[in-house]
Amino acid sequence: MHWRVSSATVWLLICVGVLVASALYLHNQQVVKDNSHLPLPPEKDEESSLLSEQLNSKEQRPEARRQDFYVEQRLERERVRSQKIDTLREIIHNPATDEENRKEAHAQLLQITEELATEVEIEALIKAKDFPDALVYLHPDSVHVLVKVPELSAEQAAQIGDIVNKSLGLPLDKIIIDTRP
Numbered sequence: 001m002h003w004r005v006s007s008a009t010v011w012l013l014i015c016v017g018v019l020v021a022s023a024l025y026l027h028n029q030q031v032v033k034d035n036s037h038l039p040l041p042p043e044k045d046e047e048s049s050l051l052s053e054q055l056n057s058k059e060q061r062p063e064a065r066r067q068d069f070y071v072e073q074r075l076e077r078e079r080v081r082s083q084k085i086d087t088l089r090e091i092i093h094n095p096a097t098d099e100e101n102r103k104e105a106h107a108q109l110l111q112i113t114e115e116l117a118t119e120v121e122i123e124a125l126i127k128a129k130d131f132p133d134a135l136v137y138l139h140p141d142s143v144h145v146l147v148k149v150p151e152l153s154a155e156q157a158a159q160i161g162d163i164v165n166k167s168l169g170l171p172l173d174k175i176i177i178d179t180r181p
Contacts, residue, residue: 069180070133070148077137081112088112118167125163131156136164142174150181 091097091105119136126134126147133148143164149156157177164175 070135070146073135073146077135081116084112085109122164122167125167126160129156129159129163131160134160138168142176143168143170144176144178146178146180148181149179152177152179 088105088109092102092109097105115138119138122136122143122145123134126136126145131147131149135146137144137146145160145164147156147160152160160177161172161175164170165172
């Protein structure tokens with residue numbers, strides 16, 4: 001039994017590490033993409049010029065903040081989730097914790113991992129339907145989907161609803177779809 005718990009813990013740590021690294025990579029790719037059109041000043045080194053470009057582009061282009069919304073929300077969601085995971089790990093590894101609370105914390109930890117995997121899967125499936133980006137927020141009896149488009153047609157909303165319905169088995173009236181360009 002001890003081997004299963006420690007291997008599950010290692011697996012969870014690896015998953016969280018991969019997700020954090022992926023989020024940072026995606027954030028850096030978005031920053032580079034946003035700033036790729038700006039020329040580099042010849043007298044500055046590469047690192048300071050990149051920082052300067054980031055600051056200047058965000059000051060000059062208000063839409064840059066909107067483009068970063070999805071990345072920022074993913075990072076914030078990951079930060080909050082990591083805090084929950086840390087708290088649950090403390091409960092699990094605390095010798096003073098009784099067995100029932102330890103099992104409940106372990107079950108919650110597994111649920112968080114499953115929710116994360118589901119959110120990532122649904123977001124990827126939505127992006128595969130040629131949407132620029134999407135965020136999925138799972139709730140106990142509903143799901144909220146935020147899509148990066150100015151407007152959604154009825155056909156597009158039906159596509160998204162179908163993806164979520166098939167992934168979660170939720171009825172369409174429990175699926176909320178909003179847009180944020």
